[in-house]
Amino acid sequence: MSKPPAPRVLVVGIDGVRYDYLAQVPMPRLGEVGAAGFLVPVEVGAATPTMSGPCWATIVTGVEAAKHGVWGNHLAGNRLDVFPDFTTRLAALDGRRTFVTAGWAPLMLGVDGGPLFRAPGRLSYIAPDADTPQAWEAVDEQVTREAVHVLSTDDPQASFVYLGAVDETAHFLGCGAEYRAAMRAADERLGRVLDAVRARPSYAEEAWTVIVVTDHGHVDAGGHGGDTPQERTAWVACSRPGVPAGAPAGVIRHPDVAAQVYAALGRSIDPHWTLDGRPFPLPAEQPAEAHEASLTPA
Numbered sequence: 001m002s003k004p005p006a007p008r009v010l011v012v013g014i015d016g017v018r019y020d021y022l023a024q025v026p027m028p029r030l031g032e033v034g035a036a037g038f039l040v041p042v043e044v045g046a047a048t049p050t051m052s053g054p055c056w057a058t059i060v061t062g063v064e065a066a067k068h069g070v071w072g073n074h075l076a077g078n079r080l081d082v083f084p085d086f087t088t089r090l091a092a093l094d095g096r097r098t099f100v101t102a103g104w105a106p107l108m109l110g111v112d113g114g115p116l117f118r119a120p121g122r123l124s125y126i127a128p129d130a131d132t133p134q135a136w137e138a139v140d141e142q143v144t145r146e147a148v149h150v151l152s153t154d155d156p157q158a159s160f161v162y163l164g165a166v167d168e169t170a171h172f173l174g175c176g177a178e179y180r181a182a183m184r185a186a187d188e189r190l191g192r193v194l195d196a197v198r199a200r201p202s203y204a205e206e207a208w209t210v211i212v213v214t215d216h217g218h219v220d221a222g223g224h225g226g227d228t229p230q231e232r233t234a235w236v237a238c239s240r241p242g243v244p245a246g247a248p249a250g251v252i253r254h255p256d257v258a259a260q261v262y263a264a265l266g267r268s269i270d271p272h273w274t275l276d277g278r279p280f281p282l283p284a285e286q287p288a289e290a291h292e293a294s295l296t297p298a
């Protein structure tokens, strides 16, 4: 009797990637995830500032800012003790192995009201050595190597890998050629992490859910926090084992990401968590007539 495959989840967060630019800038590895599942725009909740702190908090806790209490990039006053991120909750409640790697300090350290990730099973913070686009590219490179190393040699059930250089580049230089180059570099790094997952010796006995998500967009000149469609439109891509490709039959929102992580691991969502998100809906079924027509030779 063969064992059912072991569920595993990888979430890759790429900060500040405009949805409209995805149609212009080749990101083939992100495209792979979308082609195996879906890639859809996500509107940042109307009550949520289009800032990294609140958006990432919503994505990884599964609750909106009214509950987690992160309203800006200074995280003080938050209620993350009541509404923890999924890596902390899975480690604390279930003793599951979880892993986070990132270079943006408030996600990882007790600075600026952080950390957002309070107690994952394994945590790798990569400090930037300067505040320049080049330094943030170097951080993303080290984050990628760390993710490849951990996913090759350890067995986290749920992981969060954060790439921040695209967003930093927009803040320094606007959404021009350098921003597009940073998007391509992030895609190449995403690809290396995906390759590391597929190269795992135990990959054949595992069932991987992959989620790639951005938190907000940018205005053309670089910058966010406002209400323009360019800032408020984020996106989520996801491929799920056993679920055919296709757009989900329902709107996807940021708090759904954490809910989907729990669902992918077979972890029932306790009503006391009062999540605002729900697992991603399945794709809409193809109409039977269309299916039959496709089988009928012309």
Ligand SMILES: [Zn+2]
Pocket (backbone or CB within 6 Å): 015, 016, 051, 052, 053, 167, 215, 216
């Ligand atoms: Zn951001």
